[in-house]
Amino acid sequence: MKALFSPQEVEQELAMLQRELSPTEARSALFNLVIVSRGELPNQSEEALAYLLGKRAARIIQIRNVRDSQSTMSVTARCFPDRQNRGVCFQEINIQNGLDRAGGAPGTWTPLLLRDIPVYFLWYDRLDENRSYIHLIRDQVDKFIVDSRWNEATGESPEEVCAVLAEELLAEGQLVSDLAWKRGRSLRRITAALFDETEATDNLYEISAVEIASECENEAHLYGLWLSSRLEWQWLGRKRTLPQSKTRSIWHAIDRSDRPVEIRFDRCEPNGEMDRSTSVRFLLHTGEPITVTGTPGGCADTVVPGRDGERHLFLSPRIGELLMDEVDNMRSDRLYIEALSQYARSHGKPDSIERGR
Structure with a gap:
């Protein structure tokens, strides 16, 4: 030195x-x-x-x-x-x-x-x-x-x-x-595939709660903001009157029909591979839940009522791959900006991100 x-x-x-x-x-x-x-x-x-x-x-x-x-x-x-x-x-x-x-x-x-x-x-x-x-x-x-x-x-x-x-x-x-946010790309892709068939589209408007189990609360929060932005929910954020802990968080939103939606996060024990410890469960006002469950080997199993179960690639990119993608692209992810817009609106700053688009 x-x-x-x-x-x-x-x-x-x-x-x-x-x-x-x-x-x-x-x-x-x-x-x-x-x-x-x-x-x-x-x-x-x-x-x-x-x-x-x-x-x-x-x-x-x-x-x-x-x-x-x-x-x-x-x-x-x-x-x-x-x-x-x-x-x-x-x-x-x-x-x-x-x-x-x-x-x-x-x-x-x-x-x-x-x-x-x-x-x-x-x-x-x-x-x-x-x-x-x-x-x-x-x-x-x-x-x-x-x-x-x-x-x-x-x-x-x-x-x-x-x-x-x-x-x-x-x-x-x-x-x-x-x-x-970039680590969550595989989960967002799998989620979109759950609802891409005509008969499943109606389920998008019947979600009463989303239960997320993963190692990282910040990633679960971003996932909830993404859902809120894509489904045109009103994001309300964390209810301060509810008891919170390091292993459980609950965020609230209002759907397009003015019905409440809860986004619940439970922390999993770290095991070094994100894909093996992540699961998502969509509770519906009508019908059985829709689930995504990470499995060993970089895959995820999905269950949609009325359809055969499916297996998807559920990749955990390395930190170097994530960073190289960032330095090779001089832009921000539009969907990420839209997700953060949900947070800004819930805190009374609807124009703060719009100026930065």
Whole structure:
């Protein structure tokens, strides 16, 4: 480690390291990736970078918030040859943002960004207590990426996550993605298939409750918001008068016929594979329930009354796959924005996300 130094020194050292590791021509960086994390809490950023190494060249700036008195900085590089024997390199700047907060100050790291290429932010810190910092840096960011599954592990609620994303970023036109939303893509696809036949369509308007069992409350919350947006429910959110616990949450909505709908979440014990511990049960005003049950081997069994049971692929994408999809696409998922709009409306801010579309 060395003390913070000038951008010119950083560029010189990175160029020297890259020449040593990639004697042949190196590919140009495609994007900047700034990763903000809490030094004392583990996250999946290194696993994601390991997946991207050799596939995408990038300038990586890691800002770790630590309890050291002073901020420090170091530089490294990693290269992997492509099929043309050209180096695909990470130019890495590692900042330990100490209690002086000099390392995380925008004036420290913004001069280290490569110009004329996108700037992605991967955020592994609490959101609500960092509102002022997010407000300060958002003009430097082309796309803000969170993983609300990680935020849940810090005790941050789904409502706190949605509030910051909607109010501080999306309302200002910022592109935002949540890796927890992307993990739910298979479940949303399977859910849509449950109701895609003509005789099953009527069931969409007879749902009285949705019971979700999974490891992650934030992912269940996003799933409920998605259902609410697609079925034109009025999302009411969590009823504060009901007793809540870490293993049970209940959210409320009103369907198109002004009937109440409950979205119930029960936490499963983690087992390392999301697909094996996720199930969804749709209770109907008429008829038997419709179910989705994750099974070993990356599949899910579905049961719809009056139809033969079916088995679907129920994939759990790796963190690196999720991140690569984000840095390859300069956009936000329209369905994700619509889901967050449900949250914004329920909190009296119907226009906050519309401005950011």
